[in-house]
Amino acid sequence: MRNRGEYTPLFETKNGRGNFIYRLFAISLFVSICFIWFYRFNHIIIITTNYTQEKNGGNWVWLGLFAAELWFGFYWILTQALRWNRVFRQTFKNRLSQRYEHMLPKVDIFVCTANPVIEPPIMVINTVLSVMSYDYPSEKMSVYLSDDGGSELTFYALLEASTFAKHWVPFCKRFKVEPRSPAAYFNTTLHSSSDSLSDINFANELAIVKKLYNEMERRIKDATELKRVPNEARLKHEGFSQWDSYSSPRDHGTILQILFHKKDPNNSKDVDGFILPTLVYLAREKRPQYHHNFKAGAINSLLRVSSIISNGKIILTVDCDMYSNNSESIRDALCFFMDEEKGHEIAYVQFPQNFENVTKNDLYSSALLLVSEVEFHGADGCGGPLYIGTGCFHKRESLCGMKFSDEYRHNWMNEDDLFIEANLHELEEKSKDLASCSYEENTLWGKEMGLKYGCPVEDVISGLSIQSQGWKSVYYNPPRKAFLGVAPTSLLQVLVQHKRWSEGDFQILLSKYSPAWYGFGRISFGLQMGYCAYCLWAPNCLATLYYSIIPSLYLIKGINLFPKMSNPWFIPYAYIIIGETIYSLLEFLSSGGTFKGWWNDLRIWLYKRTSSYLYAFSDTILKLFGFSDPVFTITSKVSEEEVSKRHEKEIMEFGTSSPMFTILATLAMLNLFCLVSVLKDAILRDGGFGAYEKMGLQVMLCGFLVLINLPIYQGLFLRKDSGKLPSSLAMKSTTLALALFISFRFV
Ligand SMILES: *[C@@H]1O[C@H](CO)[C@@H](O)[C@H](O)[C@H]1NC(C)=O
Ligand SMILES: *[C@@H]1O[C@H](CO)[C@@H](O)[C@H](O)[C@H]1NC(C)=O
Numbered sequence: 001m002r003n004r005g006e007y008t009p010l011f012e013t014k015n016g017r018g019n020f021i022y023r024l025f026a027i028s029l030f031v032s033i034c035f036i037w038f039y040r041f042n043h044i045i046i047i048t049t050n051y052t053q054e055k056n057g058g059n060w061v062w063l064g065l066f067a068a069e070l071w072f073g074f075y076w077i078l079t080q081a082l083r084w085n086r087v088f089r090q091t092f093k094n095r096l097s098q099r100y101e102h103m104l105p106k107v108d109i110f111v112c113t114a115n116p117v118i119e120p121p122i123m124v125i126n127t128v129l130s131v132m133s134y135d136y137p138s139e140k141m142s143v144y145l146s147d148d149g150g151s152e153l154t155f156y157a158l159l160e161a162s163t164f165a166k167h168w169v170p171f172c173k174r175f176k177v178e179p180r181s182p183a184a185y186f187n188t189t190l191h192s193s194s195d196s197l198s199d200i201n202f203a204n205e206l207a208i209v210k211k212l213y214n215e216m217e218r219r220i221k222d223a224t225e226l227k228r229v230p231n232e233a234r235l236k237h238e239g240f241s242q243w244d245s246y247s248s249p250r251d252h253g254t255i256l257q258i259l260f261h262k263k264d265p266n267n268s269k270d271v272d273g274f275i276l277p278t279l280v281y282l283a284r285e286k287r288p289q290y291h292h293n294f295k296a297g298a299i300n301s302l303l304r305v306s307s308i309i310s311n312g313k314i315i316l317t318v319d320c321d322m323y324s325n326n327s328e329s330i331r332d333a334l335c336f337f338m339d340e341e342k343g344h345e346i347a348y349v350q351f352p353q354n355f356e357n358v359t360k361n362d363l364y365s366s367a368l369l370l371v372s373e374v375e376f377h378g379a380d381g382c383g384g385p386l387y388i389g390t391g392c393f394h395k396r397e398s399l400c401g402m403k404f405s406d407e408y409r410h411n412w413m414n415e416d417d418l419f420i421e422a423n424l425h426e427l428e429e430k431s432k433d434l435a436s437c438s439y440e441e442n443t444l445w446g447k448e449m450g451l452k453y454g455c456p457v458e459d460v461i462s463g464l465s466i467q468s469q470g471w472k473s474v475y476y477n478p479p480r481k482a483f484l485g486v487a488p489t490s491l492l493q494v495l496v497q498h499k500r501w502s503e504g505d506f507q508i509l510l511s512k513y514s515p516a517w518y519g520f521g522r523i524s525f526g527l528q529m530g531y532c533a534y535c536l537w538a539p540n541c542l543a544t545l546y547y548s549i550i551p552s553l554y555l556i557k558g559i560n561l562f563p564k565m566s567n568p569w570f571i572p573y574a575y576i577i578i579g580e581t582i583y584s585l586l587e588f589l590s591s592g593g594t595f596k597g598w599w600n601d602l603r604i605w606l607y608k609r610t611s612s613y614l615y616a617f618s619d620t621i622l623k624l625f626g627f628s629d630p631v632f633t634i635t636s637k638v639s640e641e642e643v644s645k646r647h648e649k650e651i652m653e654f655g656t657s658s659p660m661f662t663i664l665a666t667l668a669m670l671n672l673f674c675l676v677s678v679l680k681d682a683i684l685r686d687g688g689f690g691a692y693e694k695m696g697l698q699v700m701l702c703g704f705l706v707l708i709n710l711p712i713y714q715g716l717f718l719r720k721d722s723g724k725l726p727s728s729l730a731m732k733s734t735t736l737a738l739a740l741f742i743s744f745r746f747v
């Protein structure tokens with residue numbers, strides 16, 4: 001037994017390197033921002049009192065710029081909470097096994113899928129197989145697949161996967177293969193000559209499971225293409241009869257099947273005779289007259305169903321497109337929960353969302369590099385990261401609404417199951433009741449228990465509410481990524497995804513669970529700021545649009561809106577531009593990005609702000625007045641061949657007409673017209689470029705906007721492939737931009 005003196009923690013926390021230097025830099029930047037505010041404010045007074053408004057372009061232009069700069073400064077201050085105190089975590093898994101190997105807690109794993117077309121069954125079962133083969137005692141693991149699409153095809157795929165698992169799980173454990181998603185594994189071994197390949201035994205086994213996998217993949221893909229389950233499979237498994245009364249994905253009874261369970265040992269063993277993890281398929285009841293509450297509703301059903309089937313104390317939620325890339329992740333998470341000194345404070349351990357399908361320079365900035373490599377470490381330093389819905393381990397108690405108490409210590413000893421005497425069939429029938437539509441009527445589910453309802457980003461609001469109950473959370477970002485998903489591979493997918501996120505986050509700010517007032521006094525002030533930085537994504541659109549239109553238009557009128565280069569007030573502007581550029585570049589490179597990736601990130605930053613956020617902002621405002629209903633748009637996770645070829649070559653994918661593209665293209669064209677007109681004047685007029693010296697910043701801003709929009713000009717006029725911008729959209733945006741330009745230039 002250890003005695004108290006030689007306590008060694010199961011994890012350690014280190015401060016980020018460079019935190020001190022960063023703080024100095026941030027303070028200097030803040031001083032410059034204050035100078036700019038002062039300059040703007042002062043100038044408005046001067047032009048108002050001297051009646052020089054006409055010459056200066058009118059008072060409102062300056063007020064608008066002042067407002068935009070106030071906003072940018074204020075928003076920048078909020079983001080400092082995510083950078084000021086970055087912390088990094090490390091776990092000691094060997095200490096965990098030394099102390100607790102024989103009393104590891106039960107873990108329930110929830111995999112969520114919603115649509116068999118967007119999320120193909122073969123992808124779903126690869127995720128299921130990867131989590132079934134975690135390096136963890138099988139009898140302590142249960143895997144639940146929640147199928148909100150209620151699809152026979154997904155059920156069929158899971159049946160196939162359960163047969164394959166009898167070979168796959170022992171194969172993984174015997175040879176310690178990584179990663180444990182079969183698709184990913186067979187993809188990597190193709191081009192890596194592992195030395196264990198020389199092991200004849202291994203080579204044989206590999207050939208066998210590979211063949212089994214390929215056959216299974218073929219059957220599942222065929223069924224998916226034909227949209228029909230083969231008859232012989234239907235006859236073989238009685239579970240399909242549950243679809244007899246099924247009318248549509250929105251109208252069916254509870255479909256639940258326990259595929260593996262220790263109460264059915266004969267059927268639940270792998271080929272080596274060891275018990276497999278419990279495996280359950282669930283499509284909760286859906287009826288048109290009941291709101292199903294999207295993923296939050298699905299997870300809450302799973303929470304109840306799992307509580308009588310396995311009742312694991314730790315719950316992992318993972319999206320069906322994120323396979324486990326590290327078989328030891330459960331142990332990593334347990335190092336936090338089971339740490340004797342700090343473990344009792346921690347409600348959840350969030351892993352980053354990483355992606356398999358991002359190209360080297362991440363054209364759409366879909367890897368969210370800065371969020372996962374910088375900002376979440378900062379949030380962790382303020383009390384804990386947000387819950388992002390996938391790749392997150394929870395304590396069941398805190399997820400179900402328990403308040404934190406410093407005295408309470410978790411009992412990790414495994415208790416016996418409830419309903420120990422019930423047989424499998426009784427267990428299934430009981431579980432079905434728990435997943436029915438009417439079960440939640442007049443209960444606290446969705447309000448104080450489980451995930452919160454009524455918000456498109458239910459995860460974030462649920463995480464916030466857990467933190468508001470006094471719990472801490474932990475961000476664990478190991479060098480070898482724990483979960484790998486599929487990133488969106490076209491511009492529109494990215495923009496739509498961000499519209500949904502920013503809209504949901506903005507709604508949280510306006511809801512009763514707002515981090516601004518609900519969180520007040522319940523979470524740290526820094527964390528409140530951090531949450532607000534995400535919740536205020538959407539309103540960023542106003543200031544950004546103003547900045548990318550007005551200065552360029554006033555440029556062609558020859559009206560100067562910024563200090564001249566010879567003016568001392570130019571210095572704070574220059575300092576911020578140069579300082580932020582260098583800093584953001586360094587930050588991006590040190591997070592593992594490339595120079596081109598940084599430039600792409602900047603472009604997507606601009607596009608999100610001028611299109612996604614604009615839509616999110618206006619939709620939210622409209623909704624406040626009761627105009628439209630929340631719609632949950634799933635971003636597609638499959639892509640055609642041609643599209644993925646362009647994706648690999650990092651050619652921007654437009655392809656369709658979307659109002660979002662019209663906005664982007666119009667802005668791009670407008671700035672192009674302005675820049676061309678200015679350059680033409682500068683060359684033809686006597687004054688030459690000297691006349692524009694005083695407008696240096698405005699010319700630079702306009703030039704930057706043109707430069708960053710190069711892919712749009714190519715998409716509008718130069719490309720011939722199917723991924724270009726449609727010509728009708730080119731016409732529309734050019735006409736719009738030209739009209740705006742002419743009315744400013746000549747009127
Ligand atoms: C993801 O990337 C891999 C390799 O780059 C490719 O084979 C696969 O088709 C891609 N998947 C999707 C859904 O884009
Ligand atoms: C995924 O795991 C493999 C080992 O199985 C590792 O080589 C690879 O680097 C991991 N991927 C990422 C993105 O960390």
